[in-house]
Amino acid sequence: MMKRIAVFPGSFDPFTKGHECIIHKALNLFDEIVIGIGENTSKKYLFDVEKRKNHIASIFKDTEKVRVEVFSGLTVTFCQAIGAQFIVRGLRDSKDFGYERSIAQMNQEISGIESVFFMTVPEYTAINSTIVREIHKSGGDIDLFVTNSAFLV
Numbered sequence: 001m002m003k004r005i006a007v008f009p010g011s012f013d014p015f016t017k018g019h020e021c022i023i024h025k026a027l028n029l030f031d032e033i034v035i036g037i038g039e040n041t042s043k044k045y046l047f048d049v050e051k052r053k054n055h056i057a058s059i060f061k062d063t064e065k066v067r068v069e070v071f072s073g074l075t076v077t078f079c080q081a082i083g084a085q086f087i088v089r090g091l092r093d094s095k096d097f098g099y100e101r102s103i104a105q106m107n108q109e110i111s112g113i114e115s116v117f118f119m120t121v122p123e124y125t126a127i128n129s130t131i132v133r134e135i136h137k138s139g140g141d142i143d144l145f146v147t148n149s150a151f152l153v
Contacts, residue, residue, distance in 0.1 A: 004029070006086040006116065009036040009075045013045045014146050015056045016132055018124035022090035023066060025118045032065050034082060039072040046133045047152050055151035076111035087115045092125040 006026060012019060012035070026033055035056055037049060047055070053068050060066040071078040075087060087107060089100045097117070104115035132145050142149050 002085075003031045003083075004086070005032045005034065005082065005084040006030040006088045007034045007036045007075065007079050007082070007084045008088040009038050009071075009078070011040065011043065011045065011129070012037055012052050012056060013047055013129055014052065014132060014136075014142070014149070014152055015059070016124070016127045016129060016145050017147060018090060018092065018120045018127045020059060020147055021120045021124055022088065022118045023060070026088045026116070027063070027065055029116070030065070030086065030088075032067070033088065034084060035060075035066065035068045036075065036078055037068065037070045038075065038078075039070060041072075046137065051152050055148060058148045058151045076107050076113050079113050080111065085113060087113055089115055089117050091117050091119050092128075 008023060008026065010019070023033060023035070037052055037056070039049060049070055053070060056068045079087060087104070089104070091097050091100060100115070100117065107113055107115060127145050132142050136142050146152070
């Protein structure tokens with residue numbers, strides 16, 4: 001039987017407890033999950049890519065089925081390069097679904113790679129990386145929203 005490999009792509013600037021929740025839900029369905037940190041050269045990040053990679057790796061250091069990689073270009077191209085058949089996406093609300101559905105349909109059309117959606121738990125629906133970055137930039141404590149946030153400093 002073929003190994004079920006999924007990619008959870010994102011910029012993860014930073015990787016929040018909402019993202020973490022999605023990975024824990026997806027672990028039951030896949031043999032391996034690759035958290036793919038996408039690099040967009042036209043985007044300005046608060047945390048550099050190595051800090052983001054080390055931060056995420058620290059969260060899943062004891063989870064054999066999870067690895068973290070950095071990629072550039074299309075997510076589906078990355079999936080094809082590593083033999084992933086699925087893309088994992090997290091949803092907080094219906095607005096996320098509308099946005100993610102369009103991307104999933106385009107990805108499926110150009111590559112045949114299927115997207116699988118997971119709802120985050122209610123207590124994490126308000127968390128988003130943009131707000132967490134603003135709290136951090138303003139000197140606030142982000143520990144409520146980010147596991148192992150010390151790896152980002």
